[in-house]
Amino acid sequence: MTQRDAKIGIVGGAGPYAGLDLAQKLLQQTIAKTDQDYLPTLLISTPGLIEDRTDFLLGVNENNPADAIYNNLRDLEKLGATVAGIACNTAHAPEIRNVFLEKLKNSKSKLKLVDMISETADFLSNACPEVNIVGVLSTIGTWKAGFYPTLLEKYGFNVITLNEKEQQHLHNEALFNPLYGIKVQAYPVSAQAREALIEGVNNLKKKGAQAIILGCTEIPIGIPERVLGNTYCVDPGLVLARTLIREFCNEKLLPWNWNEK
Secondary structure, eight states: OOGGGOEEEEEOOSSHHHHHHHHHHHHHTBOOSSGGGSOOEEEEOOTTTSOOHHHHHTTSOOSOTHHHHHHHHHHHHHTTEEEEEESOSGGGSHHHHHHHHHHHHHTTOOOEEOOHHHHHHHHHHHHOTTOOEEEEEEOHHHHHHOHHHHHHHHTTOEEEEOOHHHHHHIIIIIISOTTTSTTTOBTTBOHHHHHHHHHHHHHHHHTTOSEEEEESTTHHHHOOOSEETTEEEEOHHHHHHHHHHHHHHGGGBOOOOTTOO
16 A cells, blocks of 8 residues: 555544544644645444443443454555544543454554554643643543553552542533433533533542543533643543644644644
């Protein structure tokens, strides 16, 4: 395959709005003056095939979503993707990620898969050198898996999360409420979902958070701000988009600016 034929790949569908949001951020972070200046991108979104990540991690569903994610990655590679990312934080839990990584290894895949979680930790360390205390907003699955605190503590950060009651409220109201959660209503985000998200942010700020990782790919749809008050809001999906551009064609990457949305 020539570089001309190469493409960026996105595994969407986990959930559907997250994949769409990542594709949009790829466009927003690309230096371009014409249609032809944008980077070739493939988005596969098969939400009906990817089991709920939190349900799997909590033992509600024994079917590992890693299998469908692996199939999507292989399909992207067959279609010409040379670098890819998964638009889902919870899918990076070791119980899921290790399975599709092993499958990729066994298939002798040459696809470069970006690790959104480690890239987010790197970004936070470099872009916020004055930050010591980091909060994490996420799904219950990511909260329970604990991979963000485990990694961030290796970078020297003190990490705080919501307590169980606060976490349940954020998950059930902001994200998964069947009437107004972001999973069902994202454009525009409902006032109720936004309120639940801001409540989560404020709970972490009260505990001392200087920066907050928006650790579910739908959360930044409801909190597009990069800074709230004096607290940095770090969007892993945005970090992933920028990393995909950097890995594919670094000269196309826009300079970082905290003051933009």
